[in-house]
Amino acid sequence: MKKLFILMVIATISTGAFAQFGITGGATFSTLKFKYKTAGSLNPSIDSKIGFTLGVFTDVPLSTNFNFRPGLNYTQKGGKITETVVGGPTITSTNFKMTLNYLELPLDFIYKATGGFFVGAGPSLAYLLSGKNKYSDGSPDYKLKIGNDKTNDDIKAFEFGGNLLAGYQLSNGIFFSVNYNLGFSDLSLQSEASLKNNYFGIRVGKKFGNGMMKKK
Numbered sequence: 001m002k003k004l005f006i007l008m009v010i011a012t013i014s015t016g017a018f019a020q021f022g023i024t025g026g027a028t029f030s031t032l033k034f035k036y037k038t039a040g041s042l043n044p045s046i047d048s049k050i051g052f053t054l055g056v057f058t059d060v061p062l063s064t065n066f067n068f069r070p071g072l073n074y075t076q077k078g079g080k081i082t083e084t085v086v087g088g089p090t091i092t093s094t095n096f097k098m099t100l101n102y103l104e105l106p107l108d109f110i111y112k113a114t115g116g117f118f119v120g121a122g123p124s125l126a127y128l129l130s131g132k133n134k135y136s137d138g139s140p141d142y143k144l145k146i147g148n149d150k151t152n153d154d155i156k157a158f159e160f161g162g163n164l165l166a167g168y169q170l171s172n173g174i175f176f177s178v179n180y181n182l183g184f185s186d187l188s189l190q191s192e193a194s195l196k197n198n199y200f201g202i203r204v205g206k207k208f209g210n211g212m213m214k215k216k
Contacts, residue, residue, distance in 0.1 A: 020059040022173070024073070026203035028053050032079035032098065033196040034188075044083040049097055051076025053201055055104075059209075065112045069120065073104040077197045078131070095136040100144075100155075100197070102126040106163045106181075119166045124181060126159040150189045159185045159197060173207040 028051040035043055055073030062068055078098040108122035131144035131154075147153035161184050167177025183197035 020207060020209035022057050022059070022205050022207035023055070024057065024071075024177075024203045024205035025054045026052070026201055028076055028199045028201050030077040030079060030100075030197065030199035032077075032081070033183075033198060034081075034193065036193050038192050042084055044081050046082075047080040049078055049080050049099070051078065051099065051199075053104075053203065057106075057205075059110070059207065062109075067110040067112070069106075069108045069110050069122075071104075071106045071108070073102075073106065075102045075104045075126070075199070075201075076100065077102060077199050096133045097136075098131065098133050098144075100131040101129045102159070103129055108163055108165060116169045116171070117167070118169060118175075118177075121162070121164050124161045124163045126161065128155065128157045128159070131155060148189070150191075153189055155195070156185070156187045156189065159183055159187060161185070161197070167203075169207065175205050175207060177203050177205070179203070 029048050030051060031048040032046050034046060053073050053075040055071050055075075057069050057071035060068040060070075077100045080097050081095070083094045083096075084092070104124060104126040106122060106124040108120040110118050110120040112118050128146050131146065133142040133144065135141070144155050145153045146155055146157045148156060161181055163179055163181050165177055165179035167175050169175035179201045181197075181199050181201065186194045186196060188195040
């Protein structure tokens with residue numbers, strides 16, 4: 001899987017030599033979907049956290065109104081977690097922020113609508129570069145162990161998801177967009193639990209090269 005991800009990254013970069021390219025940056029509003037599979041277990045409360053994203057992309061024309069847009073982004077995901085443990089008469093809560101730093105490869109198909117508007121959708125692959133838990137009670141940060149070892153690791157490295165986006169591009173190539181990324185992969189190494197990523201992104205970008213989307 002790691003070799004496949006690297007090959008796709010190389011293919012994405014190589015495609016840029018034959019198509020338009022661009023840069024993007026913005027904010028992510030991410031959350032986690034965590035669920036225990038065993039009956040009676042108390043699921044943690046999870047709120048969204050703010051992160052950032054930076055990236056590059058290429059636009060490969062497929063027809064007058066359709067482009068294929070592979071990208072390569074550094075994207076922060078995660079969430080704010082409150083975990084409650086009930087032990088007899090005692091109830092304890094742990095609050096921490098989980099930050100997950102991904103190298104993300106969206107593979108979007110873009111439809112150029114009238115007047116500079118565009119919409120798109122496609123699959124996405126992501127590789128977890130690093131992650132940590134930051135505790136609100138002052139406890140030391142915990143660096144997550146990434147891998148597939150159920151005994152020694154905390155979270156899986158690879159993620160498969162789906163991406164939806166919409167935006168507006170000016171005639172000078174500057175554009176504004178929003179996207180929603182839904183993680184399909186279970187990142188948990190615990191057989192009794194599941195963990196998935198979701199995030200909403202707001203981006204501004206600049207597209208370079210000939211054949212930029214023009215207003216009709």
